Amino acid sequence: MTELGDSRNITAKGRAAVSNAVGRFEPYARVAVDDGWDAPDVGVLRTQVAEEVPRSVISRNTSPDVPFDRSVNPYRGCEHGCIYCFARPGHAWLGMSPGQDFESRLIARPTAPKVLEAELRKKGYRADVLAIGTYTDPYQPIEKTYGIMREILEVLRDFHHPVSIVTKGSLIERDIDILRDLAADNLVRVGVSVTTLDPKISRLMEPRVPSPKRRLQVIERLAQAGIPVTVSASPLIPALTDHELEAILTSAADAGATAATSIMLRLPSEVAPLFEEWVNIHFPDRAKRILGRIRELHGGALYEAKFGTRMTGQGIWAQQMKQRLTIARTRLGLDGLRVPLRRDLFKVPPRKGDQLCLF
Template sequence: MQISDDPMQAGQARGRGARSNAVGRFEPYARQRIDDGWTPEEASVLRTEVARERPRSAITRNASPDLSFDRSVNVYRGCEHGCIYCFARPGHAWLGLSPGLDFETRLVARTGIAAVLEKELRRRTYRPATIAIGTYTDPYQPIEASHRLMREVLEVLRRFRHPVGIVTKGCLIERDIDLLSDMAAQGLCAVGVSVTTLDRDVSRAMEPRVPTPARRLQVIERLAAAGVPVRICASPLVPGLTDHELEAILEAGAGAGAVAASMIPLRLPREVAGLFRDWVEAAFPDRAGKIMRRVQDLHGGQEYDAEFGRRMTGQGTWAALYRSRFEAACNRLGLAREMPALRRDLFEVPLDTPEQPSLF
């Protein structure tokens, strides 16, 4: 008997964000689940699988005019947080996997990436600038607790006195406060904590395996108390669903100790548009039409506009209103729009290596 390709009907995707697992855009064939009567009921629930990759490079370069950094490090592919709006989902198609449920259940840990990063930092031609981490998938997603790849990367960066900017939703970052506070004291570290909503129920539906909003605000408090400069990221701002919370999110972040703020309206590249549309129609049927219409208003009548200069800000009346509200709230709360510049002049290549320790 053929059944629907929507795993939610069988309870298979409990605690996950996407409602389907359509194949990626590069695959020549579609997949259809078949109930042959042999699969035990408990086996139908999706479990997280982690593959290991030996990376050949650690630092990814970009020349985007929309970004404030030109290099980043990604320690994981895919993200167990399961945020339905995640713009990184289409990247899973390059692995022959689905941007849907595969993205949040079939993960890749880039084992040994810290050692590869160290080799790259030791190159004579390397010139330091802030390395961004967490701009693609979250380095502090749940599997970091056992794999500790982010911890290893931070240890390398601290030894080289290299600047790093981190963005996360995960409370596991508190484990590394010892490293982060030491680097922050030297002007080498800043952290952005993403809070998309203050509504626990909306958060649980939209980002099912992310710590609650209150817990993320606590992360800001603890980082700030340790001397780490923190930015509250009200991103993505979902039109018709969370946009009314903008001022409240910024106020909560400032109250927790954030010194700066940022805001990016929802963007839905490639497969994310269909995944988000299916999710919002099921999760919020009473306002799904309003939400999708406003998304289109933000992006010139489309669900996504990929043009530089517009893709991360939106356009039109709603985009202008969001920006005006954001500016007014930041002015009232004393939140900067940019984090303090991190130092590059402290960078130095350690004399010792695992193969040849220093004599001093």
């Protein structure tokens, strides 16, 4: 098993990152030197889970290019291990590596549902769409053990609070009963991310995510239950998955999706070297082309954190992708007017033992 800050390139089964360099805030790094005596680390990198007791769980943002102002994260780190995940740099704030630590050293927040309820009960709270899954996936494998996301949904249902969910996990099917109740009052929208239809590419870049076929089944089952589903063809990776845009949207429309979005690959902070390392190992024949196209999108760099273009890129190729998305959505009926989720139904439910009003 790799140690914290170990910079060796070690391909671990079921993991996308092949290194574990320390985060940008650490003063020291541990560098391994092969002296010929020790056998290289091989095999399985086990998942470790620590627990956190948060004082608050609603995170606020004022980003002008993000369509929500509040979110909740049941977990830190993500066992799905997507190599392109823009949340990886967050592990550096915890003193861990955005590399293999991010996908194997996780933090669960079991008391998050109770803390959320307390925040929703605060005098003066005004309901708006709460986004879940925009940072790390709430339906990653450890959710099966902890069930934090289901408890959060129960709280939101009790308060009639609008929620938007993004996931790649098939475990969301477990919560169809709650989601159906929310959907009946137009309080929920689910986005399912489908990055590629190629199972081999998917396994390499998102090793613990359900297969593309399985994610399309998730869309179908949610749609059949009356839950509105948006397919997110995100992130699109230049010269690797961008040619699949229309095929992904077509498959999702056939499965019952009613809307579609797409975001360009983002490589902030430590994600850029991790992705560059990964693409050179797994796709050496096209790595130069992939990385070159990414740089075209961001003014010569692998990433530019500029509002308005950070999720789309800029230049001719970015414009072409935007046009392709618009045309495909129109052709497939995935660009229909979205009815805004309701905010007016929000109501603080009485606690057990509270005196109820007679009128």
